[in-house]
Amino acid sequence: MSSSTAAGADRVWSVSEHLDNILRQLRPLEPIELQLLDAQGCVLVEDVMVPVSLPPFENSSMDGYAVRTTDTQGADGEHPAVLTVIGDVAAGSGEPPAVGPGEAARIMTGAPLPPGAEAVVPVEWTDGGSGEPGPVSGMAAASRTPGASSGEVRVYRQVEAGAHVRARGSDVVAGELALAAGTVLGPPQIALLAAVGRAAVRVRPRPRVVVMSTGSELVPPGEALGPGRIHDSNSYMLTAAARDAGAQAYRVGAVADDAETFRATVEDQLIRADLVVTSGGVSVGAYDVVKEALGEEIEFRTLAMQPGKPQGFGFVDAGARAEPPTPPTTDAAAEDEEAAAEPERTPLVALPGNPVSAYVSFELFVRPAIRTLMGVEPVHRPSVRAVCPTGVTSSPKGRRQFLRGRHEADAGTVTPVGGAGSHLVGALAHANSLIVVPEDVTEIAAGSEVDVVLLD
Numbered sequence: 001m002s003s004s005t006a007a008g009a010d011r012v013w014s015v016s017e018h019l020d021n022i023l024r025q026l027r028p029l030e031p032i033e034l035q036l037l038d039a040q041g042c043v044l045v046e047d048v049m050v051p052v053s054l055p056p057f058e059n060s061s062m063d064g065y066a067v068r069t070t071d072t073q074g075a076d077g078e079h080p081a082v083l084t085v086i087g088d089v090a091a092g093s094g095e096p097p098a099v100g101p102g103e104a105a106r107i108m109t110g111a112p113l114p115p116g117a118e119a120v121v122p123v124e125w126t127d128g129g130s131g132e133p134g135p136v137s138g139m140a141a142a143s144r145t146p147g148a149s150s151g152e153v154r155v156y157r158q159v160e161a162g163a164h165v166r167a168r169g170s171d172v173v174a175g176e177l178a179l180a181a182g183t184v185l186g187p188p189q190i191a192l193l194a195a196v197g198r199a200a201v202r203v204r205p206r207p208r209v210v211v212m213s214t215g216s217e218l219v220p221p222g223e224a225l226g227p228g229r230i231h232d233s234n235s236y237m238l239t240a241a242a243r244d245a246g247a248q249a250y251r252v253g254a255v256a257d258d259a260e261t262f263r264a265t266v267e268d269q270l271i272r273a274d275l276v277v278t279s280g281g282v283s284v285g286a287y288d289v290v291k292e293a294l295g296e297e298i299e300f301r302t303l304a305m306q307p308g309k310p311q312g313f314g315f316v317d318a319g320a321r322a323e324p325p326t327p328p329t330t331d332a333a334a335e336d337e338e339a340a341a342e343p344e345r346t347p348l349v350a351l352p353g354n355p356v357s358a359y360v361s362f363e364l365f366v367r368p369a370i371r372t373l374m375g376v377e378p379v380h381r382p383s384v385r386a387v388c389p390t391g392v393t394s395s396p397k398g399r400r401q402f403l404r405g406r407h408e409a410d411a412g413t414v415t416p417v418g419g420a421g422s423h424l425v426g427a428l429a430h431a432n433s434l435i436v437v438p439e440d441v442t443e444i445a446a447g448s449e450v451d452v453v454l455l456d
Contacts, residue, residue, distance in 0.1 A: 013301045013311075014439075015400050019365055022313050026347060028375030029274060031202050036190050041246055042203035043376045044183045050176050050196050053169035058113040060089075062164040063139055065104040065126060065153055066117035072158040077134075080154035085129055088149040089114055106139075106149055113165055120164035127154040172196070184246075184376055207373040209247040210273040211239045214262060214280040214289050215353060218254035233425060234279040234358050238351075241362050242277065245370040255289070257281070263293040266316060270346050274373055277366055280353030282310045290350050298350055304439055306399045307357035311365070312350030355425045360402045360434065363455065382454050386414040388435065391446035395437040404431035407452055414452045432456045 013021075031045040060066065066089060075081040083104040089096040089111045096114035099105050104121070105114050106129070113120070128136035129151050172178060178196055179189055185203065193201060218232035219225055232254045242249035252269060255262045266276060281290035282300055290312065291300055298314035349369060351361045363381060371379035386407060395401045404427050405414040414435055418427020436451040437444060444450060 011302075013303050015303060015305050015364060018301060018303055018311060018313070019368060022347075022349070022365055022369055023372050023379070025315075026369055026372045029204050029207060029373050031204055033200050033202050034205070035200050036193055036198070039185050039201055039203045040187070040190055041206050042185055043374055044179055044185060044189075044201060044203055045181055045375075046202045047181050048178045048193065048196070048198060048201065050172045050174050050178045052197065053174045054171040054195055055166050055168060058168050059091075059166050060107045060109055060111050060113060060120045060164060061166050062120050062122045063109050064107060064120045064122040064124075064164065065155070066099055066107045066114050066120055067104045067155070067159065068099060068101060068116060069118045069159060069161050071102055071104075072119075072121065072155050075155050075158045077156050080127075080156045081158075083153055083155060085150050085153050104153055104155075106153075118161045119159040121155050121157070121159050122164060125155060125157040127156075129153045182376070204373075204375045206246055206248045207274040207370050208272055209239075209242040209249045209275045209277060209370060210252060210269040211235050211242060211249060211277045212252035212265065212269070212279075213238075213254040213353070214257065214278060215254060216257045220253065233355055234353065237355065237359060238277055238279060238362055238366075241359065241367070242370060245367045246374055246376070247275075247370045257289045259289050259293040262289045266293070266348070270317065273346050275366075275369060276316070276346055276348040277351065277362070278348065279351045279358045282312050282350045282352055294348070294350070298348060300350070304399050305364075306396055306401045307354060308352055308361040308364070308402075309357075309399075310352050311361060312348075313365075314348060315345035316348050317345045356404070356428050359428060363434070363453070364402075383436075384452050384454060385449050386412050386452045388414055388416070388444060388448055388450045389446060390415055391448060392416065392435070392437055392444040392450075395442050395444075397442050398439055400439050401437040402453075403435040403437065404428055405433040405435040405452060406431060407433040407454060414450065 034042065065083070067083065071083055072081050083102055086099065086103050086105055087097045089105050089107040091108050091110040093111065096112055097105055099114050099116035105117065107120060123139050124135055124137060126135060127133070128139060130136060135156055178192055183189060213232050213235040217229050219229045221231050225231065235251050235253050239249045239251040250272060252265065255265050269276065278290050281288045294314070294316060297316050298312045300310065300312040303309055303311050347369070349366050351358045367381065368379040392403065404417045406417050407414045414433055416435060417431045432455050434453040434455065436453060
């Protein structure tokens with residue numbers, strides 16, 4: 001263990017010091033070009049301009065008849081305007097027919113407004129060309145009524161110019177900004193990019209996060225429990241939390257308490273990891289496998305917080321222990337070649353094994369790390385002030401305590417859920433926030449305001 005690592009382990013770190021130390025050593029991932037669907041959830045790194053106005057032509061917003069407005073003036077239920085139907089204009093069809101005086105073209109939603117037409121009369125305002133008195137509720141399928149694209153149509157209401165017509169550029173205009181760099185691409189943004197003709201964009205990719213639990217007592221859900229065994233919940237919880245933060249997360253599952261096995265598993269996963277998250281094996285026990293396997297690279301720290309006192313952070317690479325030291329050289333070219341060939345080091349955050357400790361630690365340290373790698377703001381969960389009707393009867397002096405809470409936004413209140421035990425998964429499942437009790441506070445009176453970290 002290096003002297004700096006030993007020094008880090010000897011002192012007690014504050015929550016802020018540990019978080020700042022992690023984020024200071026991380027940089028956003030390098031941009032890459034991705035196809036649209038692959039870019040979902042990623043952060044755009046370029047401004048995207050609109051090449052062609054949307055819609056690119058005037059088109060109908062209704063199924064109905066394209067008409068000249070003067071031909072519908074005065075039309076009502078007793079005195080309908082009778083127009084000659086000159087053909088159909090369907091979305092995606094060829095050149096539409098020109099509409100002259102006394103004429104109408106049957107038009108479908110999204111179809112271009114034909115030359116000469118100034119408005120669209122909804123089909124519900126007409127007899128649909130049926131010849132029967134009164135308006136219809138809709139159009140019959142073209143395949144079943146081939147004659148409906150000709151003949152006459154009775155219009156029972158007049159329309160003004162531009163009625164039920166989408167103007168060219170009414171959505172976005174050519175030359176304007178479609179999406180700015182820094183935008184997180186969700187479904188609506190993907191839709192806009194597709195609509196303006198972009199098949200691929202430059203983004204910061206979603207970080208690849210590998211999650212693994214440690215502990216020989218852990219059994220996968222769905223398998224029977226033997227004596228002294230428990231189901232592995234951490235790897236599922238942390239993988240879900242990483243995905244919720246925006247990462248592309250891979251769950252490895254539980255690794256037995258064997259240092260060589262754990263080390264080999266970590267090295268095997270580095271090829272697909274931008275960040276590794278482990279849980280368990282970071283305390284002071286005889287079987288703390290993460291400490292034993294990674295003690296030369298990861299700095300293990302004691303934090304002034306509850307839950308989550310033991311934490312670890314550092315960088316690992318597959319050849320850290322296997323490669324012997326390279327002898328000194330004065331050859332500059334050889335040094336450059338060696339630097340270029342040096343494997344990238346992957347950040348690893350080691351979390352405590354108790355489920356609540358692991359989850360609170362994830363929210364405080366890993367989620368900001370993931371958001372930093374994504375290059376997206378904000379990196380932290382939002383915080384608010386809320387009244388705690390019950391108060392907090394006991395909190396350890398010198399530690400920042402994070403209690404699970406149920407926040408009611410409308411009432412502006414937050415109530416503790418469950419006790420302070422770091423194993424209480426049931427209480428965690430019913431919490432939507434964390435109540436923060438500062439290091440110098442040992443109790444909070446009922447009805448006092450507290451800081452609350454919102455988790456949803």
